Amino acid sequence: MAVADTRPWWERDADVCWHPYTQHGQAEGLLAIRGAAGAWLELADGRKILDAVSSWWACLHGHGHPQLVAAIAKQAATLDHVLFAGCTHEPAVRLAERLCAVAPAGLTRAFYSDDGSTAVEVALKACYAAAARRGEQGRTLFLALEGGYHGDTFGAMAVGDPDPFFREYGDLMFQVERMPADVGALEALMAARGAEAAALIVEPIVQGAAGMASVPPAFLQAARRLCDEHGVLLIADEVMTGFGRTGTLFACEQAGISPDALCLSKGLTGGMLPLAATLFSEAIFEAFRSDDRSRMFFHGHTFTGHAIGCAVALASLDVVEAEGTPARMEANGRRIEAGLRSALEEGDDLAWRRFGGIVAVELAGESGYLSEVGPRLKAACRELSPDVLLRPLGRVLYAMPPACTTEAECDLIATRMAAIVQSVRHPESA
Ligand SMILES: Cc1ncc(COP(=O)(O)O)c(C=O)c1O
Structure with a gap:
């Protein structure tokens, strides 16, 4: 008879789980999380730890927001899930109406999927086919930003910066030309290859995985203008920035631009359930509408338009409006930045960036995800x-x-960040 494994679940993890973005060959203690409320995660041993990264940038209001929990329970008891081909339901329709109403002008159609990567796949496939359906068969190229990250599925990988995540899959990727977020570079690229491009994809205002790098409004305005001039569609990936993170509901607002396709996920459900929506212009939708079945958009996921996901997203939008999420994010970001600035002496070895509720400090050293500074920061x-x-x-x-973070909690974040930065800057005094 097999002997029962009496180890606690967090010790058994090592035998059966494969974690994302984790090198299992290196010892790196896991945090065993048994609960979460507000800005705090609760560990299995009872300790609490403040979720200063919003659980991979998803948790928008705070964990376990009662309005969102109630919306999930109510919807689960009414209609849990139904296929979204040949069927429809009220949460999906109401959510599409609300998203189109609050999004930048000109986005009139919502296509639902599951997560940020699928939101991007949907945008890439629809824009590529829409260009071809305009009779422009030669548009087989995508344009993207250096440092961009759009997810881990193949299309999303192809438009992401290959270094270091996707280099191994390089042989399998479609054609992408990359440039820095610089107007001159984009002008040159458009002049050289604009006629071959189906779409340009950007993370507006801030590139997350690149290390919270800036994508200035002037670049986005130029991107909109040049895309129009060269017949290229513009895709805004607001998977991270959407729903107030950068101090405005959508980051595109800061440049006053409307993309042709807008990718949303993460904060869409307040971070509670996986759901994504890609919003499109009517022109893109029209490229697929005909009386010919062979010209439909051949794309869909089992959980497209998931009813519980849509219901919690509607509740999250209510909270965004009632609690003023973008303004809260802005206030939190300012508070953390002020605390950090007063605790750290300025120096050439530090660069600062803040975008609404996102505060970043960049240290000197090798750039990129695999920078040798990374493990030192992690250890600190x-x-x-x-x-x-x-x-x-x-x-x-x-x-x-998350938006619910209090002033005192922001100060705690700033204090801890300052101590970490100081210890890596001046290891001799640590
Ligand atoms: C800008 C952006 N796009 C897309 C994605 C991919 O989202 P997901 O991990 O939900 O597939 C991410 C994830 O961090 C992201 O930051």
């Missing part, structure tokens, strides 16, 4: 910040806590 996070969860991106330490 573990040692010096047992009560604030922070995960550096290469040599960049950042925070983007």
